[in-house]
Amino acid sequence: YPIIRFKGQNRIRKVSYHLSLNGEEISDIHSINKSDLPPSADDNFNPHLLSPTISELWDTLSLLTSNYDEVIGIFSSAAISPMYNIAQKAAAKLEANARIHIIDSRTSSVGLSILVMQAAIQAEKGESSKTIIQNLYTKIPQIFTLFNIPSLSYLYYNNLIDRSQAFVGEKLELLPYFVIEEDDFITTDKMRNDRHITDYFLEFLNEFENVEFVSFLHSTVLNSQASKLIRELVKHKFPDAEFFEHKIPITLAILFGPKCQGMIVVDNEVL
Secondary structure, eight states, X not given: OOOOOOTTGGGOOOOOOEEEETTEEESOGGGSOGGGOOSSOBTTBOEEEEOOOHHHHHHHHHHHHHHSSOEXXXXXXXXXXXXXXXXXXXXXXXXXXXXXXXXXXXXXXXXXXXXXXXHHHHHHTTOOHHHHHHHHHHHGGGEEEEEEOOOHHHHHHTTSSOHHHHHHHHHTTOEXXXXXXXXXXXXXXXXXXXXXXHHHHHHHHHTOSSEEEEEEEESSOTTOHHHHHHHHHHHHHOTTSEEEEEEOOHHHHHHHOTTOEEEEEEETTOO
């Protein structure tokens, strides 16, 4: 994994999810390994993410506003997580709410990290919160997020699709793609085999014109055949773009299932 260090990194404070496993809340989400997750969730084993409560986020924001002049909270897309809406409610209850800015990233994982890093670097340079927020809202539409999710049952237990859609889709062995598009988490196409999955990622990438950054997330070994093909396309079509591959983090594995794959693209052509 690439280890990226940057000025302003010390300004970042992470808000973590909790884990619910078969109805039992577990505060340390890393107490479960990706290898513990079965291909499908069911009534006997159904991990899902729990966002912090309003009270917990109130405590976090209260502490931050007592130590800093202003706080910018950037959260995973509200289309896949309630944490953004919970943070808004928590901020509204604070007397210092005028100094708190809650932002829906409209992405997740690496896409979220890109926005957080940008904000932290600009804060370290002394940019005003107004400028930082304006630049975030410029960058957000430039980030495109695509996931292939064969384990639809995980989406059901995380309240993202209904039960019949999840279990019929898994029974038919569909391999659907989902995108985060503004306020929605929507399916685009359904594949039938792994080769078509890779082809779709390549077609998705080919739609862009001025790519700055590409991240390929997956659950297999690093430098797989799929990642090699994607890397070659980036090198050929976007020679100045950065390419990284990552194994999916435990949060995504619990949310989308252990077999999910994803691509994050930053395209500067979008204004």
